[in-house]
Amino acid sequence: MHLQNNEQQYQVSLQAQDNYKVIDSNHQEHLAKLSGQLRANLRLAVGDYIVGIPQQDFVLVKQLLPRKSVLQRQNSGEAQHAQVIAANLDYIFITMSLNQDFNLARLDRYTTLVWDSGASPVIVLTKADLISPELLAERQAQVAENAFGIPILVTAQDQPEQVETIFAPYLEAEQNVAFVGSSGVGKSTLVNLLLGDNAIKTKTIRADDDKGRHTTTTRALYVLANGAKIIDTPGIRAVGVAGVSQAATDQSFQDIVNLAQQCRFSDCQHQSEPGCAVKAAIAAGQLAPERLVSYQKLQVERQYDGLSSRQIEQTKVERLFKDVGGFKTFKKTLKKK
Ligand SMILES: Nc1nc2c(ncn2[C@@H]2O[C@H](COP(=O)(O)OP(=O)(O)OP(=O)(O)O)[C@@H](O)[C@H]2O)c(=O)[nH]1
Ligand SMILES: [Mg+2]
Ligand SMILES: [Zn+2]
Known part of the structure; x- marks a missing residue:
């Protein structure tokens, strides 16, 4: 890529609504603002590479560079707007706790979303310390059966020294990775362990339920000593998969x-x-x-992609009446009667 005079390449390190921070090639962080033309129709995501011009106390973003992978989810709103969670990821850690959050159907949904992004999935099962060795073995086997060769990492907070070792292969220099998964499963805890300090906030949740509260509220990128970038994301409440490709569903x-x-x-x-x-x-x-069941649910959701809410309603109605030959046929049948 050819940079003009005072242009520089940066990477988006923080996004909170329309506020951004970027890091330069020395991993120094700067506030960033979109230039007038871009502001109207561009939303940057953490991990994006951009061309910008350094100003007195911020970076003026001029151009978004092509994304090599895009993790996005479909919003349920009227416009079926895809929301970009992070870009240019090499690996995505699908994080699920081995106790209350454990849910194979949800894992399938995340896996599909990740295959669709262009990044490679890695499954991370957390809180192994909270379940019996028997249940651990059983759940690990269940995940392995569904995962078709996706790497599976198991972590426990009481064994922090293992974390660095098992994650090392995915955190080589300049690699971009992200943690995704439900709130409270331990994403920020792992990021903290990997960073080696307590830069990110985690919250204690009551011992008897792991319905974690949304502790992480922004999508932020952290740089390891070797230059690998780790993105922590807030727990996703519902994983929308409308719009993911058939190929991604099939791969899962x-x-x-x-x-x-x-x-x-x-x-x-x-x-x-x-x-x-x-x-x-x-x-x-x-x-x-x-x-x-979880395959069929995904197939149904995929069909709603790109439809307006009215069309979705109509499609749902059609589905309900499928067995009687579709809604139109059904209406005709009613008229005849
Ligand atoms: N026992 C046990 N607790 C853990 C483990 N990992 C995380 N926790 C606890 O789980 C709680 C939530 O952890 P976080 O790291 O904040 O979870 P998160 O996934 O970042 O949650 P959000 O930011 O809300 O999406 C904290 O109290 C952690 O101490 C683990 O391996 N074992
Ligand atoms: Mg968090
Ligand atoms: Zn069949």
């Missing part, structure tokens, strides 16, 4: 996709069609029924 559900190739009908929905290999695998105990 290779077991079902493979089975579906054996179904008698190529467009089998795995509901009550004859010769359905997916249903057969469930009946034979080879596939957990919850897998199919």
